[in-house]
Amino acid sequence: MNLLMTFIQKAIGQGVAILFGATGEIVTEKSGNLNLGIPGIMYMGGISGLMGAFFYENGNENPNGFIGLLIALFATLIASALGGLIYSFLTITLRANQNVVGLALTTFGVGFGNFFGGSISKLAGGVGQISVQTTAAAFRAKIPGLSAIPVIGDLLFSYGFLTYLSVILAVCMTYFLKKTRRGLNLRAVGESPATADAAGINVSKYKYIATVTGAAIAGLGGLYFVMEYLGGTWSNNGFGDRGWLAIALVILALWNPDHAIWGSFLFGGLYILYIYLPGLTRATQELCKMLPYVVTIIVLVITSKRNKQENQPPASLGEAYFREDR
Template structure:
């Protein structure tokens, strides 16, 4: 029982960063933009939040955890949103290829994170010496009182606020996309921007807004991983392929943020399954790590066979729209 409980907790812990990334990408893709820069934006979000907390704690004699949390959160949100703006400017205004820009943004983001991570390490006294435990403690604080309930407390109330925020954002985005006028307009832009434009919807504004907001949400996945999962430390290339798993989760979730919640926990469990399976060789461990991608491929095949419109990506996904060519 204890082993199962630990596994579920670890699966949720692994899945939350992926959930932030997937939710942000779903919002972006609903506008018709395909942002493959999400992995890089998660790196940018993680390191910028850590930098904000590090310099705050370094220059204040008695740092207050909640102030460090606010600064860290704000830095992540701004830098990640800026990454989304850069992508939008290059692909929408300058008409650059979405795939090329996205992959370039991922390369830049990873380099950005590793460069500043190494620089802060030197300021902190050496590689691996970055520590913002005061701020991280605020991120990792679990739900008081309820976390003391046997089993249920550990399973549901032992996480930091970013875990619950990820779920709230996903639920809110589902409601926004399905039940609000702006959400329906955004979906219309992603399905047929020319028709949406003819109906008086500002396609450019919606594409910019969705991409910038999607990037800001995805960047919180990097902040979660650094602050809540890693406890306020930085490791170069420590995110692994979680950013790409977030993009794969978009497909598994069938472009529905609600589905991304359980899908992220599934991915988190599959990602660490090899740790709990005895007798695996290094090769079979790597095969286990492929399971999330295999599940995504199976779901993609099944959904394409059923051909239900609600299970398909937005019709204009990845396609540039220029009003003068309408």
Template sequence: MSLLLIFLQNAISQGVSILFGASGEIVTEKSGNLNLGIPGIMYMGGISGLMAAFFYEKSTSHPNAFLGLLISLLVSLLASAFGGLIYSVLTISLRANQNVVGLALTTFGVGFGNFFGGSISKLAGGVGQISVKTTASAYRAEIPGLSKIPVIGDLFFSYGFLTYLSVILAVLLAFFLKKTRKGLNLRAIGEDPATADAAGINVSRYKYTATISGAAIAGLGGLYFVMEYLGGTWNNNGFGDRGWLAIALVILALWKPVNAIWGSFLFGGLYILYIYLPGLTRATQELCKMLPYVVTIIVLILSSKRNKHENQPPASLGEAYFREER
């Protein structure tokens, strides 16, 4: 297998968790909410799914891979959605500052993941001893037949189902936001909640639904990283800054889910580029890791200068809506 093919495969693998996080955040931001808790929610989704699979496999002598997948997937979605619910209650109902709540949620989520990850490691026999290989095998199962095609199979059909789900979700979200009435209502709320409210749209309900569902989608990024990418193991702080890259990708994608697909794979490639460049020092490696953020800043500057409305963030992004002040 050529070095270029290996690089492209790894770029895709790196980008999937970022794509899940960005897709979830796009849905959230389209409602006008800015959830900086996405990195923490990804941690919660990852460790919750791993814990569910671990206790399931410990409870039976003959664990079923498919059942383990269903259990871990459900628990991960519930845990991530709960994180979105916490954010929603605090920012929508209690009117707390969105940035503060988001950052606090990230701190909580990272601590939650590392605490329970370390605790389960000790229960399993020591640091790094968590292993749910039976369940992970279901997540990592490749497409039969197609994955054996030379080059094409390796590049397009050699991934687990969450990789393909991330792309399918992004496409469905794009259709939902542009072609459905509920999607148009959601975008209207993000642009001008007072006008949407006056038109009879339930602003709070849409904001709650978008934020909670967005968190659940983002949490799948954590589950992917733990189950498919790491093969059913846990590494404290192993996510790195992928959660923040997901938030940056929302800007690069110009709040368009389809753009997030190619953007996530671009970010994935830039994130690991330093591994494939010979002769780099530790300092230059760290500079290479900055490339996704540099690209995002450049895109933000260019889109601001062009001043096209469709390339701008929702007008009410990050602003609380008080109906009595309408």
């Protein structure tokens, strides 16, 4: 029983960063943009938040964890939104290839994170010595009272606020996309930008806002990973393939943020399953790590055969819109 509880908690912990990334990418893809730069943006968001907290804590004798939290949040949102803005400018305004720009952004973001992570490590006294414990403690604070409830407390109320924020954002984005006029306009842009343009919807504006907003949400996944999951430390290339898992989760969730909630925890469980299976060799461990992608492929095949419109990607996904071709 204890082992199962531990596994569920660890699966949730693994899944939160993936959920942030998937929610942000779903919002982006609903506009018709395919942002493969999400993994890099998560790196940018994570290191920017850590840098903000690091310089705040090292510039104050008695740093306040709540202030450090706000600074880290602000730095993350600015850096990740900037990444989304760069992607938008290149693909929407300059009409560059979305796949090329996205992959270049991922390469840049990973390098950006590793470079500044190493630089801050040297400032802190050596590689691996980054520590923003005061700010990290604020991020990891549990819900008072409720977290002390036996069994249920550990399972449901023992996480930092970013864990709950990831679920709240996914639910809010679902409501926005399905129940609001602006959400319907955004979906119209993703399905048929020419039709949306003819109806008076500013296609470029919606694409810009959706992509920048999606990038900001994805960046929170990087902040979660360094602050809540790692406890305020940095490890070069420590994100692994979580950014790519977030993109894969978009397909598993069938472009619905609410589906991404359970999907992220499923991915989190599959991602660490090899740790709880005895007798695995190194090769079979790597095969276990492939399970999230295998599940995604299976879901993709099944939904393609059913051919339900609501389970398909936006019709104009990945395609540049040229108004003069309308």
